[in-house]
Amino acid sequence: MLSKKTKYGLKALTFLACQKDKQPVQIAGIAAHENISQKFLESILLTLRKTGILGSKKGKGGGYYLIKDPSEILMTDVMRVLEGPIAMVPCVSLNFYEKCDDCPDENKCAVNKLMLQVRDNTLKVFRNNTLADLIN
């Protein structure tokens, strides 16, 4: 199941990508428009800023804005930042690999074999979609 964090984050990014000018948009505005708890959204946007996906400006007239063009914001990056590993099990994860304690041989493991295929296909989707692809 997709976390609300990721869902809200994606909605916020979409909203920002739809702005005509590149003026900062306030948290309160995004939260109101997307029906999101403002405080919760605050922490999500903070994460997106710290990982270089968003920029921010403090004080009056401040807010959040996209640093890059929507067509350069890959879903692989967004998903990894918000949702974490793309793979459903650590033993098939590219960026968060971990060996299973219980599994003696990954190559003979049915779970590994199945989840490897799922990961490949999910990754293909995320690599194939930028923020720009989602707003049309």
Added chain:
Amino acid sequence: MLSKKTKYGLKALTFLACQKDKQPVQIAGIAAHENISQKFLESILLTLRKTGILGSKKGKGGGYYLIKDPSEILMTDVMRVLEGPIAMVPCVSLNFYEKCDDCPDENKCAVNKLMLQVRDNTLKVFRNNTLADLIN
């Protein structure tokens, strides 16, 4: 993340599919071989039996066994029984569809658009794999 329930369930099914004869295998045996808590596995196998994937036999010489040939056990069925919905959000789920409270128009929703693609691809993988495909 894949739940342990699903992981253990898949491992148990694989183990059963690898048995030469069709004799029932005891929970204790499966649990020991796959490093799984016996009691936890018990409830998982019970679920698989109730949904028609496994058969069971009580008393001495009893245990669990596959009802169908491994090549006829689809991963779509196994995953839905053990893990629940295949989709990451209810609004793109085939078998567990639910509308989002917050979302005014699914067709314009970026999350919907992205997760629809993920669901399609994951479904393709699960439809393309039977238990037999995982044990070679």
Added chain:
DNA sequence: TATTATCCTATTAATCTAATAGGGTATGCA
């Protein structure tokens, strides 16, 4: 210097998962 709006940490409530406990029930065999 007052106002605005982000920044940051800590805490809590709610939910879900994994595991455990304890006894009930049917089967097979001597």
Added chain:
DNA sequence: TGCATACCCTATTAGATTAATAGGATAATA
């Protein structure tokens, strides 16, 4: 018949994770 075996079933609990909240610190603008 009686006993051992092994599944059947419900309830409970511990732990982890997620979602949300609270409260103030910091920086920018006018």
